[in-house]
Amino acid sequence: MKSILAISLSCAFLLIFPASTLFAQQAAKTIVDKECAKCHSLKKVYSASKDAAGWEKTLDRMIKKGAVIEPEDKDPVLKYLNTLNK
Numbered sequence: 140m141k142s143i144l145a146i147s148l149s150c151a152f153l154l155i156f157p158a159s160t161l162f163a164q165q166a167a168k169t170i171v172d173k174e175c176a177k178c179h180s181l182k183k184v185y186s187a188s189k190d191a192a193g194w195e196k197t198l199d200r201m202i203k204k205g206a207v208i209e210p211e212d213k214d215p216v217l218k219y220l221n222t223l224n225k
């Protein structure tokens with residue numbers, strides 16, 4: 140009985156985890172495509188190749204300039220930016 144529970148829990152985890160990551164990524168892409176195209180073309184974003192620290196610095200710089208990224212959206216947006224150019 141215990142093992143059935145363990146198996147169903149891990150199945151649920153395996154199903155839910157990639158789905159929620161996918162939703163977060165999709166939401167982050169929507170934010171990037173809207174917010175980051177306000178001052179320059181998205182080409183600037185999608186042609187950039189940065190490591191995680193580089194994106195964090197860039198995102199903070201863009202926020203200082205006027206990009207509107209809610210504090211709770213920063214993390215998924217950074218994760219999404221980190222998937223670019225790989």
Ligand code: HEC
Pocket residue numbers: 171174175176177178179183184187197198200201204205206207208
């Ligand atoms: C308020 C205007 C504004 C918004 C909104 C904005 N940017 Fe920028 N961005 C700039 C300006 C101005 C530059 C060129 C000067 C510079 O690099 O600081 C730039 C340059 C860049 C560059 C090239 C320079 C580098 O550091 O590689 C990247 C990449 C970039 N922006 C990403 C983003 C992303 C991602 C977003 C959305 C979160 C965003 N920008 C939103 C104004 C903006």
